[in-house]
Amino acid sequence: MKLVVVSAGLSVPSSTRLLADRLAAAVDRRTPVRTEVVELRDLAVEIAHNFTNGFAGKALAAAQDAVAGADGLIVVTPVFSASYSGLFKSFFDVLDKDALAGKPVLIGATGGTGRHSLVLEHALRPLFAYLRAVVVPTGVYAASEDWGAEGLAERIERAAGELAALLPLSARRSEPEVVPFAEQLAALER
Numbered sequence: 001m002k003l004v005v006v007s008a009g010l011s012v013p014s015s016t017r018l019l020a021d022r023l024a025a026a027v028d029r030r031t032p033v034r035t036e037v038v039e040l041r042d043l044a045v046e047i048a049h050n051f052t053n054g055f056a057g058k059a060l061a062a063a064q065d066a067v068a069g070a071d072g073l074i075v076v077t078p079v080f081s082a083s084y085s086g087l088f089k090s091f092f093d094v095l096d097k098d099a100l101a102g103k104p105v106l107i108g109a110t111g112g113t114g115r116h117s118l119v120l121e122h123a124l125r126p127l128f129a130y131l132r133a134v135v136v137p138t139g140v141y142a143a144s145e146d147w148g149a150e151g152l153a154e155r156i157e158r159a160a161g162e163l164a165a166l167l168p169l170s171a172r173r174s175e176p177e178v179v180p181f182a183e184q185l186a187a188l189e190r
Contacts, residue, residue, distance in 0.1 A: 001167050003033040004070035008040045008077040008088035015110045019142050019156075020076040023108060026160030027074070031167055036070075038063045040087050047087065050094045064095055072104040072167045073133070075124070079111035083123045092131065100133040104166035106159050107139040117141040136162035 005024050009016030017039070024035050040047070046057035056064060067073065077088040092100075107124040109116070120139035128135045138159040146152045 001033045001071040003035045004066050005037045005074045008085050016076050016078045023074045030164035047090050068099040074106045076108035079116040100131040105133040106136050106163040110142045114143040
């Protein structure tokens, strides 16, 4: 199974990427996955060019293909002005409109204060519902004070378990069962 992690962190090192990595590792402990990380900061120029010329550059096209071909996604953004980053939103704006339909997604965000934790419910969950993804019930928000504090590890584990439980469904969906027409007709006559 293929898990794609989309990280919109801008700094190096990035708490956004750290959260994304911890979420991916927790999923992998439950069900073995091949993980591919898409770092949006590396795609910023190509995303902007895609808006102005309508064509995805080589790296952006590879990221779009990775997301479209994933069995599940982990998406993590820093919080800017009480919402997801513009770079994060822009990436999902340049995806094919059906790329996330029915795809399991675990949402996460990082910020300087716990006061922004509702970004998961008021910005991220509606975005991915609009894109017709299947968003797991537990989103993970990590404020600066959460790192090393009680509770973050438990939220990561709970969310990872929810995503892992959905991954087999996604993998089965991507390999449709082919039933010969004669068998379908015989089943209808019974």
